[in-house]
Amino acid sequence: MPQDVIGPETVVSLHYTLRNDAGSVIDTSREREPLEYLHGVGEIVPGLERALTGKAPGAKLAVVVPPEDGYGPRDPNGKQEFPREDFPEDLTIEPGMQIVVEDEDGEEVPCWVLAADARVVTLDLNHPLAGERLHFDVEVVAVRAATAEELEHGHAHGPHGHGHDDEDEDADI
Numbered sequence: 001m002p003q004d005v006i007g008p009e010t011v012v013s014l015h016y017t018l019r020n021d022a023g024s025v026i027d028t029s030r031e032r033e034p035l036e037y038l039h040g041v042g043e044i045v046p047g048l049e050r051a052l053t054g055k056a057p058g059a060k061l062a063v064v065v066p067p068e069d070g071y072g073p074r075d076p077n078g079k080q081e082f083p084r085e086d087f088p089e090d091l092t093i094e095p096g097m098q099i100v101v102e103d104e105d106g107e108e109v110p111c112w113v114l115a116a117d118a119r120v121v122t123l124d125l126n127h128p129l130a131g132e133r134l135h136f137d138v139e140v141v142a143v144r145a146a147t148a149e150e151l152e153h154g155h156a157h158g159p160h161g162h163g164h165d166d167e168d169e170d171a172d173i
């Protein structure tokens with residue numbers, strides 16, 4: 001695949017607006033720099049990544065991503081309670097915040113706090129958008145060949161180099 005279209009080993013720069021079924025905006029890049037990602041390594045939801053394959057700069061598209069190709073279906077067993085003493089004493093835990101816990105295999109698992117008190121922390125292991133149909137309006141701004149370093153690291157480094165400390169942690173696509 002040519003390097004000026006989206007495919008394996010390309011870094012894509014795009015603007016997006018993400019809405020839910022009701023039309024409410026969940027996230028957008030329109031008020032900030034475009035999102036950059038390495039195509040084909042799972043940095044964005046699979047349904048959007050597939051829809052972008054083969055597109056060139058300037059392409060504008062509307063993509064509807066079902067839960068199975070987004071953040072997955074909602075697992076009814078995803079809500080779990082943990083003793084407060086399992087968490088660091090100095091950690092302020094508030095509903096809505098995201099935290100990472102280790103499972104029994106030592107794997108990191110992102111969770112979202114539903115409730116917390118002095119005894120119990122209730123976490124949801126489902127992504128907040130699990131079970132949701134995602135509506136994306138996307139504009140491809142640029143496509144370039146990934147650098148060897150980006151391919152080795154498995155993610156885009158941004159226009160100013162490596163960028164691990166400057167990455168946009170809020171991007172939710």
